[in-house]
Each structure stands twice: as C-alpha cells, then as structure tokens.
Amino acid sequence: MDPGTITTFLAIGSIIFIGFFGNSVFNRFRIPDVLILVLLGMVIGPDLLGTRFGLVTTEVLDSINQFKDIFLSAALVIILFDGGLSLDIRSVWISMKFSVFLAVMNFILLAAAVSISLHYIMGIDFLVALTLGSIVGGTTGAVVIPIARKMRIAERTKTMLIMESVMTDVLVIVATLSLISVIKLDEFSVWDVIYELSMKFIVGGAVGFAAGVAWLFVLEKLRTQPLSYMVTIAALFMVAGLVSAVGSSGAVAALAFGLAMGNRKFIKKRLTSLSLTAITDEHIHYFHTEITFFVRTFFFVYLGLSFGFGTFRAEHLVVGLFIIALTAVARKFTANCACRWGDLTCSEGKAVFAMMPRGVAAAVLATLPATQLAGLDVWTDNLPALFLNTTLIVILGTTVLVTIFSFLTERDIDKKQTKDLRTRLMDDVEQSDLKPDYE
Secondary structure, three states: OOHHHHHHHHHHHHHHHHHHHHHHHHHHHOOOOHHHHHHHHHHOOHHHHHHHHOOOOHHHHHHHHOOHHHHHHHHHHHHHHHHHHOOOHHHHHHHHHHHHHHHHHHHHHHHHHHHHHHHHHHOOOHHHHHHHHHHOOOOOHHHHHHHHHHOOOOHHHHHHHHHHHHHHHHHHHHHHHHHHHHHHHOOOOHHHHHHHHHHHHHHHHHHHHHHHHHHHHHHHHOOOOOOHHHHHHHHHHHHHHHHHHOOOOHHHHHHHHHHHHHOHHHHHHHHOOOOOOOOOHHHHHHHHHHHHHHHHHHHHHHHHHOOOHHHOOHHHHHHHHHHHHHHHHHHHHHHHHHHHHHOOOHHHHHHHHHOOOOOHHHHHHOOHHHHHOOOOOOOOOOHHHHHHHHHHHHHHHHHHHHHHHHHHHHHHHHHHHHHHHHHHHHHHHHHHHHOOOOO
C-alpha cells in the first residue's frame, strides 16, 4: 500500500472507534456523541492537523466536496429510514398536529427575526436576509433522531420531535429555493409554494408508505434467500430516488418506508390476514442500527471538516452567535406553547426546547445562493462567505446547545426519578407504621 492509502485506512478505523466510544459515552453519561464527532472533524481538517499530518488536506477535502450532495442526501435517507423503523404509527397520528405546529411556528419566527434583524442592522436586502433566515430556520433529523430516541421521555414526545425535524428539513428546502426564484425572477406565487410542499409531503409520504407495505410481502417471499436485508437498502434508495425524480421528497419517502416496515404487526392486523413473519422487528432494527451508526459517524465528522477557519471574520462570528440566540428564543417560545397545549411534563418541555440543532439542509443550501444569485445587484461580494460561515457557526453552536440541554434534561430526569423513588419508599414506611400490630 502507498502511504496515502495507509493513512486513509488508519483514519477510517480511528473515526469508527471514536464513534463507538462516543456512543458508549452517551449510553453511560447521557452526553450526546454529536459534538465529539463534529470536533473530531474540525481537528483532523485542513486548518488544524489535517495538512500537518497528511490526514485531510485541502485537496482531499475538495475531492470529498465534489460528492457532498450525494453523501449528505444518502446519509439523510439512511438516518430517516432508521428513525421511521422506531416510530409507532399510532403515536405519529396523535402527535402530528403538534409536530406541524412546532415546525411551522419555529420556522416562521426564526426566519422573520433573522431577516428583519439583518435587513435593518446590516443593510442586507430583505429577501436575501430572509433567504439566510430560511436556511437556518429548521431542525435536522440527522441530529434530532439519534438523540431523541435515546432520551428517557415519552414516546409521543420523541415522535413529535422526529416528525418536526423531517417537516422542517423539507420546509427549509422548499422555502429557500422559492425565495431564490423570487429574487432572480422577481415573481412570487403562494400557490406554487403550497403545491411544492404538498407534493413533497403527501406524495412522498404516500408512495414511501405504500412501498414499505409492499416490501414486507416481498421479504416474505425472500425469507429463504440470503442478503435480504441488503436488498432492503437497495429498495430504500430506489424508492427515495424515484420519489425525488417526480419532484417529491426522498427524505419523507424514506421515513414513511421505514414507518411501514417498523409497524409490521399493525399492518398485518389492518390490511391482511396473510402471515408477515419472515423478518422480525429485532432483526430489522439490529441490522439498520449498525448501518446507521456507520453513516451518521462519518456524517458528523464531515460537518466538522466543513469548518474552514481561514475565511472566518469577526462579523461572521457575531452574526452566527446572534442567530443562535434568536434560535434559542424562538425555540423557547414554541416549546412553552407546546407544553401548554400539548399537556407535556416539565422534562418533556425541556427536551422540546433542547432539540434545536441545524444540520443537513442548512449545510447543503448555504452554498446555493452564491451560485444562483451571482451577478445580481442585491448579491454583494461579502455575502457568499457570510452565508457559508454563519450557517456553519449556527450548525456548530446549536449542536453544542442540544448537547448541553439534553444532558441537563437527562440529569433532571434522574433527579426526579430519585425523588419519586424516595417518596414512594417513605410512603411505604409510613403505611407499614400505621398498620396495627396484632402480635
């Protein structure tokens, strides 16, 4: 092997080991591994140790970035499919209205706050500022799903947070692309936006769920064949690709595909009297948990690699921190509303507030305005670096916040459980003291 290949092999093995270590840390100390992986990516990136030790040089990162859209889209499909496997279809239906409320309200509040602030403080064109607000306006399932699934909160709250993250991923993409079109063509149609959202949610969800139901019967026929789990991954990507080809959302289709496969018993009871026992829920979850661990580990490391310190300016840091503060305020407001109307416990409300991370959609869209709006009067020379660096700061900052607040939420849950146990023990002692002694 040449030295470059040896270095690559060592780096891949080290990343997987660190990912496993981070997952163990989360299971034991309730500290999410997301931040560990992102920081690892920053350390081995070109601006720190990458160039010095030949890990990830600028040339290597440029080569990786050529496949960025494919890699991020594939990672999102795998992670959302794994998230769908863990959802109960009845919980999805019950929590849907609160998921829609969280997604829409949080997006509108943050996008509006960012656009108004940047327009009046920095003099940026309002629609351009609104585009940046739209890019950072939604949470990401790539971060929310793995953290929410492991938190000790009610299943309905986990489902609500996961569904919100999927909705905002799509909402961010549609809104950003629509705003870019408005800026370029100076035309805007509310009906076009509504049509796009409907296509992505309704068509993607319906096709993905129907394909998932059909695939259960296919697996029944393949029960004696080897590699049936790998064929399931092939079917997943085909469904996501075909749905995307007709203008819908492959991410939503992936979630619905997983939702159908994860609710085999419900589907058997409602739709058919045929046996669907070729695969077990445990086997499906085990297999795809392994794949998801591998994909998400490299996804978060890649986010860390994306942080190029050489182009950062103080202005970018200030704007990024300001948007992070607006994100926390908007999230707190929507979390309080959800607690009041959704009858959530204090711990569940804190978990809703904590789930504010930005990720895949923001990382992909941050570079889009520079290519689409170049040459327009409203797109000045300082805006490409501002959009990219500010978005990356927001991604990192919100990842730090979700790490901190989810840890604090888990600690509060531990304290409450200890307090409740102590109270029950004292009540038992008091009850035993009140019993008459017949001896």
